[in-house]
Amino acid sequence: MAEMVASAVVGETLSRVSAFLIDQPEQKPSEQDDEERLEMAHIKMEAALRMSSRWQITEVPMLRWRRKLKRAAQECDSSLRHRKQRALELEDDDTRRSSFPRRVARAAKSFVSSFSCRGKADADESSSSSSSASSVDIRRLERFAEGASEFLRFVEFGGAPGRQHVFFNPLVGDLLAGKTLRYRALRGGRLYHLGMRPTRFAERGVEAMVWFAFQDLREPAKSINFRFMLRLSESSDVFGVIIECLRSAATPHFMAAAEDLRRELVQLPTQDFRWVSQFPYAEKKYWVDVHSTLTRWLRPDPLCCDQHEHDMLPSSMPTLSSMYPEEVIVMYLQCYVELSDEQRSRQKATENGRRRTRNSGSAPPLKLGALFIPHDSPISIEPAAESYALEVIDGKEQETVHKNLSLQDVDEKLLPKAIDHLCQNPNSRTYQMCLRSSHGTAYLCVDKAATRVPSSGRSKTAGSPSTQVWNKRMGRKQEGNGMEGWLEVSRDLLKLWAVRASDQLHGSVRSWIVNSPQP
Numbered sequence: 420m421a422e423m424v425a426s427a428v429v430g431e432t433l434s435r436v437s438a439f440l441i442d443q444p445e446q447k448p449s450e451q452d453d454e455e456r457l458e459m460a461h462i463k464m465e466a467a468l469r470m471s472s473r474w475q476i477t478e479v480p481m482l483r484w485r486r487k488l489k490r491a492a493q494e495c496d497s498s499l500r501h502r503k504q505r506a507l508e509l510e511d512d513d514t515r516r517s518s519f520p521r522r523v524a525r526a527a528k529s530f531v532s533s534f535s536c537r538g539k540a541d542a543d544e545s546s547s548s549s550s551s552a553s554s555v556d557i558r559r560l561e562r563f564a565e566g567a568s569e570f571l572r573f574v575e576f577g578g579a580p581g582r583q584h585v586f587f588n589p590l591v592g593d594l595l596a597g598k599t600l601r602y603r604a605l606r607g608g609r610l611y612h613l614g615m616r617p618t619r620f621a622e623r624g625v626e627a628m629v630w631f632a633f634q635d636l637r638e639p640a641k642s643i644n645f646r647f648m649l650r651l652s653e654s655s656d657v658f659g660v661i662i663e664c665l666r667s668a669a670t671p672h673f674m675a676a677a678e679d680l681r682r683e684l685v686q687l688p689t690q691d692f693r694w695v696s697q698f699p700y701a702e703k704k705y706w707v708d709v710h711s712t713l714t715r716w717l718r719p720d721p722l723c724c725d726q727h728e729h730d731m732l733p734s735s736m737p738t739l740s741s742m743y744p745e746e747v748i749v750m751y752l753q754c755y756v757e758l759s760d761e762q763r764s765r766q767k768a769t770e771n772g773r774r775r776t777r778n779s780g781s782a783p784p785l786k787l788g789a790l791f792i793p794h795d796s797p798i799s800i801e802p803a804a805e806s807y808a809l810e811v812i813d814g815k816e817q818e819t820v821h822k823n824l825s826l827q828d829v830d831e832k833l834l835p836k837a838i839d840h841l842c843q844n845p846n847s848r849t850y851q852m853c854l855r856s857s858h859g860t861a862y863l864c865v866d867k868a869a870t871r872v873p874s875s876g877r878s879k880t881a882g883s884p885s886t887q888v889w890n891k892r893m894g895r896k897q898e899g900n901g902m903e904g905w906l907e908v909s910r911d912l913l914k915l916w917a918v919r920a921s922d923q924l925h926g927s928v929r930s931w932i933v934n935s936p937q938p
Contacts, residue, residue, distance in 0.1 A: 450506070456557050457499045460564035464492035467567035471574045475595065477624050477652045479745075483722050484570050486622060491563035498556065588656045590615070590689075594627055595651060598694040602687070610634040612904060613687065617651065618710040623721040625651045626748065628710055629661070632904050633683060639755075640784045643680050646751035646908055648714065650721070655746070658684055664750050667742040668791060670830035676754035702936045712927045717749045718794040724858070738806075739826065739859025740793040750791045751908065755784040755868070756838065785841060786866045788911055795860035806856040808833065811916040812840070813847055826861055829854050837865045851916050862915050906932055 468489055476482055593600070600615040610633060617627045629647040647661055661684065665677040714721075724745065743750070808821040808829055821833070829852055837850035854861040909932050912918050918925055 450502070453553060453557055454499065454502055456561065457495055457502070460557075460560045461492060461495040461499060463564040464488055464495065464567045467571045468492060470571055472621055474574050475619065475625060476574060477595065477650075479624075479650075479652075479722060481570075481573060482622070482624050484573075486722065488563060488567060488570060489622075491560055495560045495563075498560075588659075590657055591651060591653060591655045593694050594657075595625055595653070596696075598696045599698070601693045601695060602691060604688075604691065608635065608637045609683075610636065611683070611687075613692075615657065616706055616710075618707060620711075620714075620721075623650065623714065626710065626714060627651050627657070628706075629657065630904065630908075631680070631684065640757060641679065642755070643676055644751075644753040644904060644908065645680055646749075648710075648717070648748040648750075649744075650746040650748065652746070660744055660747065661750075664743050664747060664791075665752075668750065668752060668789065668826075670827055672756060672787060672830050672834050673752060673754070673789065676752065680752070699936070705931075705934070705936055709931055712924070714748060716921075716924055717792050719796075720794070723794050723796070738856045739791065739854070739861055740856075742826075742859075743791070743793045747793055749793075751788070752791075753786065753788040753908075753911065756787045756865070757784050758838070758842065784868055785838060786868050788864045788866065790862040790864075790912075790915065792860045792862075794858065795855075796858055797855045797860060806854060808852055808854045810837075811851040811853065813849055814916070814919060816916065824854060826854060829861070829863060834863065834865070837863075841865060841867060849914055851914075853916060860917075862917060864911070864914060866911070866914065902935055906935055 468485070471485060476485060590600070594615060594617045597617060597619070599617070600613065602611065602613040604611045612630070612632050614630045615627055617625055619625050627649060629645075629649070631645045631647075633643060635641040647664075649655070649657070649660060651657075662681050665681050669677040724740065805823050806825070808824045810817040810819065810833065821828075824832075833852045837852065840850055841847055848867050850865045852863040854863075909928050912928050913925065918928060
């Protein structure tokens, strides 16, 4: 009888140990289940992201939604890879360090110790805690995956092919369709050139580069060069946004140029605009490279702020970003500053002191450029300072740092100082001022014009032989999609202290100049 009982106990023990070993591959069904849940969530999110790339997303909320969904998909993929890698490492470790007899012994020992309820409860509690922490992350990722289908429905509704859009401004429809605007004309003694070129990004939406320049053939000192970049949406009014930005930049030294530019913009004959959709491959690649490099430098985070967030910043003075619409990426304005009689006299006296001969004509005006970057976020600004300005003369940064200045302060206090410096120092060529705030940067540069520009009182008539030759030369410069104007702006960018401080950006700008498509 005792032998039968002992035999039954041994048989039951071996049966349970064998069942334990057979079920060993299924030891952690929860781990496999978690992997399947993560894999399914990742498939849903990745499918929605890939499908959404077929449509053009222009609205900021949808761009934010897409970015969050992409980050969740990346997190899900990373977690899934980590789990699979860990499972492989554990499997290899068991194979390498354990033999079958040892596994039998451990299984038998585990069966014997299973009668200890306290130890088992502690182990279950620890395992449950770890599983719970993991399940929270999985459920969060599954919520993103469930929302992916809704995101895709919104994208399809807003950008389905064949849907008839009603655009607030007719320019936007052509730009969102990928067309480039070109306009050149000679009217009233001024040579005009206008261009708009869109570029599409999955993460940034559709952005456009705008360039507008006019050369005054009678009074070249009134010529203006303008560059602009913004993100487009179906409700964008490109000219309206530009005019609003010009009002914000209308400090005393820029007021006349901003008003002249605004007046010329609203008088452009839109019926004469020419739209182009086909380009040579080299030209298209060139402009995509230019736009991609600039936009990532000018606004690294394309969705860094909303318009209403500016009002929530605790600041006694507005940041530069709050002065412009949220979709604006950069604005560049270049004009000329006519010297006053006193400044002209000082400049003439300085040059005569160096025994340089001069004609009786007026002194050449100074070229004034301003680069406004609303969404630049300097990392070097002190927490206690809301903004600061520094000066750079001929590429050398000055020691004095002016704290808590506004754009108006820089225009009224530092710009006159820069103009006086260039008038009194013949060997000095450029004087730059950099204004940085917690969100937004402005670069102002006063540069000596390369050639003498006749004053309005001594300007040649448009019909004179010399003026006709000069007009033809300027006309040739404006050919080729405004490439000459763009290259001139690129050379001016090379002078900026911020560009010179960045080796990578400096190299990119130089390559644009060297490798520019031929007009």
